[in-house]
Amino acid sequence: MLHVKGGTIVTADRTFKADILCDDKGQIATIAPDIATPTGCDVVEADGLLVMPGGIDPHTHLEMPFMGSVASDDFFTGTAAGLAGGTTSIIDFVIPEVGGSLLEAWKEWRGKAEKAAADYAFHVAVTHWDDQVPRDMETLVNECGVNSFKHFMAYKNALMVDDDVLLHSIRRAGELGALCTVHAENGDAVAYLQAKLLAEGQTGPDAHPRSRPPTVEGEAAQRVIALAGLLDAPVYIVHVSTQEAAHAIAEARMRGQRVYGEVLPQHLVFDESVYTNPDWLTAARFVMSPPFRPKHHQHALWAGLTSGQLQTTATDHCCFCAGQKENGRTNFTHIPNGTPGIEDRMSILWHHGVVSGRLSPQEFVAITSTNTARIFNMHPRKGCIAEGADADLVLWDATGTRTISAATHHQNVDYNIYEGMTVTGVARRTISAGRVVWDDGDLRVTRGAGQYIARAPLPRGHKAV
Numbered sequence: 265m266l267h268v269k270g271g272t273i274v275t276a277d278r279t280f281k282a283d284i285l286c287d288d289k290g291q292i293a294t295i296a297p298d299i300a301t302p303t304g305c306d307v308v309e310a311d312g313l314l315v316m317p318g319g320i321d322p323h324t325h326l327e328m329p330f331m332g333s334v335a336s337d338d339f340f341t342g343t344a345a346g347l348a349g350g351t352t353s354i355i356d357f358v359i360p361e362v363g364g365s366l367l368e369a370w371k372e373w374r375g376k377a378e379k380a381a382a383d384y385a386f387h388v389a390v391t392h393w394d395d396q397v398p399r400d401m402e403t404l405v406n407e408c409g410v411n412s413f414k415h416f417m418a419y420k421n422a423l424m425v426d427d428d429v430l431l432h433s434i435r436r437a438g439e440l441g442a443l444c445t446v447h448a449e450n451g452d453a454v455a456y457l458q459a460k461l462l463a464e465g466q467t468g469p470d471a472h473p474r475s476r477p478p479t480v481e482g483e484a485a486q487r488v489i490a491l492a493g494l495l496d497a498p499v500y501i502v503h504v505s506t507q508e509a510a511h512a513i514a515e516a517r518m519r520g521q522r523v524y525g526e527v528l529p530q531h532l533v534f535d536e537s538v539y540t541n542p543d544w545l546t547a548a549r550f551v552m553s554p555p556f557r558p559k560h561h562q563h564a565l566w567a568g569l570t571s572g573q574l575q576t577t578a579t580d581h582c583c584f585c586a587g588q589k590e591n592g593r594t595n596f597t598h599i600p601n602g603t604p605g606i607e608d609r610m611s612i613l614w615h616h617g618v619v620s621g622r623l624s625p626q627e628f629v630a631i632t633s634t635n636t637a638r639i640f641n642m643h644p645r646k647g648c649i650a651e652g653a654d655a656d657l658v659l660w661d662a663t664g665t666r667t668i669s670a671a672t673h674h675q676n677v678d679y680n681i682y683e684g685m686t687v688t689g690v691a692r693r694t695i696s697a698g699r700v701v702w703d704d705g706d707l708r709v710t711r712g713a714g715q716y717i718a719r720a721p722l723p724r725g726h727k728a729v
């Protein structure tokens with residue numbers, strides 16, 4: 265048993281002083297003021313700290329095979345790094361081979377994730393359509409605890425799906441009570457622009473954002489919203505990075521569509537100038553898709569988060585070390601796309617969101633945890649501080665500071681995009697399933713301690729947030 269003593273609890277709904285007793289099953293047993301510590305129970309002092317639901321990162325790519333590389337953070341190192349930053353659950357992506365079985369791929373990813381230190385769930389990518397795919401989707405939803413599928417509208421000749429696949433998949437997911445998530449970029453337009461830039465001799469990282477301008481994302485977002493609208497099905501757009509996509513989501517919601525949007529902290533912090541760094545590797549390290557944008561797009565993303573038109577934050581955590589980024593030294597289209605960040609999401613959002621006055625602490629909880637739990641039907645087990653919920657908590661030092669560096673981070677990657685930034689807002693202790701796994705610099709994770717989070721289908725008309 266664990267007694268969390270003397271903290272101020274902050275949930276998405278309210279802020280109050282109380283103690284928490286966690287039981288040996290890893291759940292919250294009691295929430296009450298001034299609990300007397302039962303005999304034999306460990307005590308965690310939370311005086312002066314905020315006690316919040318552990319973060320949920322709904323978008324990670326741990327040990328993902330991608331663009332000729334495999335992402336360097338695996339399910340153990342990546343989830344451990346998350347715990348060090350206050351994130352206690354992730355939703356990662358099962359990526360079946362094009363033409364391959366969704367179900368077999370899900371089994372393969374379950375195997376990889378057995379070493380996870382924190383709880384995890386999976387979105388399963390639909391990368392083609394044939395007679396087997398809708399049957400696999402049914403099995404995944406009804407027997408495997410999967411209630412969300414992923415679609416790439418980009419990555420032509422690889423993971424990309426066309427509108428026909430999207431329509432079939434959105435319809436099938438809707439029948440089954442599952443939510444379609446979408447990487448919204450027009451892959452034909454990207455491929456066309458990449459070829460044009462290369463033909464002009466533009467081979468460096470600065471060509472990357474020019475091959476995927478904001479219109480490419482805006483068009484795809486509008487298109488998938490229209491397709492989902494035709495089928496009266498919900499849709500969740502991952503890593504919204506542009507004003508165009510943010511506005512498309514807001515307008516669809518105003519029309520009554522169930523559309524959700526996710527924001528990455530890196531898009532709130534960095535702009536396209538990162539690609540003009542004269543050092544090739546420094547610029548290549550920021551190559552991810554969608555790319556960093558002209559500064560004014562950040563205003564639309566913040567406005568989306570504060571208005572509630574954009575609901576969640578994630579990292580798209582996808583790590584490639586220098587040797588892997590080097591694959592694209594003479595051709596920017598071969599630089600493995602991805603940036604790390606699972607460890608820093610909470611601090612970056614506290615610093616730039618709460619300390620700056622854009623968000624209240626309760627809104628911070630909503631966008632880092634509760635909204636994701638609601639949208640993907642993990643609430644109230646996750647994203648919540650309530651009796652019977654999982655004892656996944658972060659003890660947050662609202663005024664403490666830390667300086668981010670690859671020299672001290674726990675991510676298995678040789679750089680940190682936030683290198684040298686000092687942020688206010690630090691995860692002092694993280695509790696996962698009732699155990700202290702991060703104690704102010706001391707990471708006490710266990711390989712394989714993470715549990716698979718089976719998620720039930722979404723009830724018809726589920727409007728989460």
Ligand code: DUC
Nearest residue numbers: 447552553582601602
């Ligand atoms: N974008 C990235 O940058 N990496 C992984 C996949 C993606 O869509």
Ligand code: ZN
Nearest residue numbers: 447502503553
């Ligand atoms: Zn993506």
Ligand code: ZN
Nearest residue numbers: 323324325580
């Ligand atoms: Zn991604």
Ligand code: ZN
Nearest residue numbers: 644647648649
């Ligand atoms: Zn709740």
